[in-house]
Amino acid sequence: MSVFTIGFLIFPDLTQLDFTGPLQVLSRLPASKTLIVAKSRDPVPSDCGLSLVPTATFQDCPPLDLICVPGGFGVVKAMTDPETVDFIRRRAESARYITSVCTGAFVLGAAGLLQGRRATTHWAYTDMLPLVGATHEKARVVWDGNIVTAGGVTSGIDFALRIVAELAGEEIAQSIQLGIEYDPAPPFDTGHPDRAPETVRQLVMPRYAKSREAYRAALPS
Amino acid sequence: MSVFTIGFLIFPDLTQLDFTGPLQVLSRLPASKTLIVAKSRDPVPSDCGLSLVPTATFQDCPPLDLICVPGGFGVVKAMTDPETVDFIRRRAESARYITSVCTGAFVLGAAGLLQGRRATTHWAYTDMLPLVGATHEKARVVWDGNIVTAGGVTSGIDFALRIVAELAGEEIAQSIQLGIEYDPAPPFDTGHPDRAPETVRQLVMPRYAKSREAYRAALPS
Numbered sequence: 284m285s286v287f288t289i290g291f292l293i294f295p296d297l298t299q300l301d302f303t304g305p306l307q308v309l310s311r312l313p314a315s316k317t318l319i320v321a322k323s324r325d326p327v328p329s330d331c332g333l334s335l336v337p338t339a340t341f342q343d344c345p346p347l348d349l350i351c352v353p354g355g356f357g358v359v360k361a362m363t364d365p366e367t368v369d370f371i372r373r374r375a376e377s378a379r380y381i382t383s384v385c386t387g388a389f390v391l392g393a394a395g396l397l398q399g400r401r402a403t404t405h406w407a408y409t410d411m412l413p414l415v416g417a418t419h420e421k422a423r424v425v426w427d428g429n430i431v432t433a434g435g436v437t438s439g440i441d442f443a444l445r446i447v448a449e450l451a452g453e454e455i456a457q458s459i460q461l462g463i464e465y466d467p468a469p470p471f472d473t474g475h476p477d478r479a480p481e482t483v484r485q486l487v488m489p490r491y492a493k494s495r496e497a498y499r500a501a502l503p504s
Numbered sequence: 505m506s507v508f509t510i511g512f513l514i515f516p517d518l519t520q521l522d523f524t525g526p527l528q529v530l531s532r533l534p535a536s537k538t539l540i541v542a543k544s545r546d547p548v549p550s551d552c553g554l555s556l557v558p559t560a561t562f563q564d565c566p567p568l569d570l571i572c573v574p575g576g577f578g579v580v581k582a583m584t585d586p587e588t589v590d591f592i593r594r595r596a597e598s599a600r601y602i603t604s605v606c607t608g609a610f611v612l613g614a615a616g617l618l619q620g621r622r623a624t625t626h627w628a629y630t631d632m633l634p635l636v637g638a639t640h641e642k643a644r645v646v647w648d649g650n651i652v653t654a655g656g657v658t659s660g661i662d663f664a665l666r667i668v669a670e671l672a673g674e675e676i677a678q679s680i681q682l683g684i685e686y687d688p689a690p691p692f693d694t695g696h697p698d699r700a701p702e703t704v705r706q707l708v709m710p711r712y713a714k715s716r717e718a719y720r721a722a723l724p725s
Contacts, residue, residue, distance in 0.1 A: 298528070299524055299527070299528060300524055300525060300527075300528035300684065303520055303521055303524035303525075303554070304521060304524075304525070306520070306521075306552055306553075306554060307519070307520060307521035307552060307657070310551075310552030310553060311552075317552065317553050318553075319553065319554060326547065326557050330531075331527055331528060331531035331532075331538065332527075332531060332538050332539075332540065332559060333524070333527060333540060333556060333557065333559075334556075334557035335554060335555075335556065335557070336547045336554070336555035336556070336557065338553060338554075385685075405685060406685055423687070423689045424689075434685050435683075435684060435685025436528070436683075436684040436685050436686070437661065437684050437685055437686045437687075437688065438685055438687075438689075440658065440688070441688065441689050441690060441691060444690065444691050444692070445691050448691060448692075453692070454703065454704060454707065455707070456691065456692065457692045457694040457700065457701075457704045458694075458704050458707035458708045460690060460691075460692055460694050460695050461694050461695060461696075461697065461700045461704055461705065461708050462656075462657075462708050462711065463521065463656060463657040463658050463695075464606075464626060464627055464655050464656025464657050464658055464659055464695055464696065465657070465658045465688075465690055465695040466644070466658075466690070466695030466696040466699075467658065467661070467662065467686075467688035467690065467695070468644045468645075468659075468662050469662060469665065469681060469686055469687070469688065470662060470665050470666050470669060470677065470681075471665070471674065471677065471678045471681055473678040473679075473681050473682050474681050474682060474684075474685055474686040474687030474688070475682075475685065475687040476682065478687075479678065479682045480678075482675065483675060483678045483679050483682055484682065486675065486676070486679035487679045487682050487683050490683065
């Protein structure tokens, strides 16, 4: 059995949990290796003070069986950076799965990979998926052929467990879920905008205004 | 209002999601700053190929209002390292909250901080809490005075949201939960040993045998 090679793209100002959640799960996929790919091997600053060390660069990254692009405010720069978009586009040609978490979907989109596809992204940006030719499907994880997109931040954990189930079978995925004690007990039922009170939505919406504007400017429809 | 200072201890071979989950949440606590503390500023290798860059050392770390110790297989070395245990013990004297995720509880324990306390840890180690003088309370997050301990890996997200609710109020915690779209949809109901099938438990148990032995050797009752 050949080794299944997983590559996460990281870039400045990513939301680190978009990446570290699925990384924790996918790094336990049997017969796999995981690469953390960036423009250079310099530590990459995330959104919350933590810098992450890449293990491969665009130049020396081997062929990938699965590409995963996380999101975050840094997506605006990543999706308008020709070198990054070109890397994703070229690697997608030979990858078995092309995936994203959160607004990482827009990096796939900028590479032309979501044209005519059903997809999802962070809830505050789902209405903008048509800018990259995609149709929003209301689900936490959306499969359309070999393109798998997940919703905001923590949905990356659900996404990764489903990928493991697909590749290694349900029992292995279940054992990883048990290993990370993923038996969630959110203190509130406010994790989805359909159920969060209006006051709570209003607290968080301004956070996204500037990047929504930047997406519109960067992705002329 | 003074800045609330949060310090995460990191050490080689930690389970990175024990740390990155609560980091994502707590870094959004208003009027706070978050430090990532290690022995030196050299990148710290986690359990899954990702190295993490500290932002403070034991020497230059300012007083902490909240200390959080994540877990992982590296705990065996961390809890037997006098410099690490001494750092936690000294900082705990002035901290408002002393917390852990997963087997990080045993680092608190090695520092004598769980004597006579109710606590929790990763499910595969809860029976060993008496080795550090603690009583296991069956809950995903356990509060006992100013000591807050969380269960395995992903419980750190639930823990951190509850800390935010305590410090900044429920509405802020709810808005952070919405921001990280924490509306979990685990693909299986196998995240807790009470509900995972025996075959799945058997797949994962061998993973913990060696470190359970090491805990027994390091923590003579």
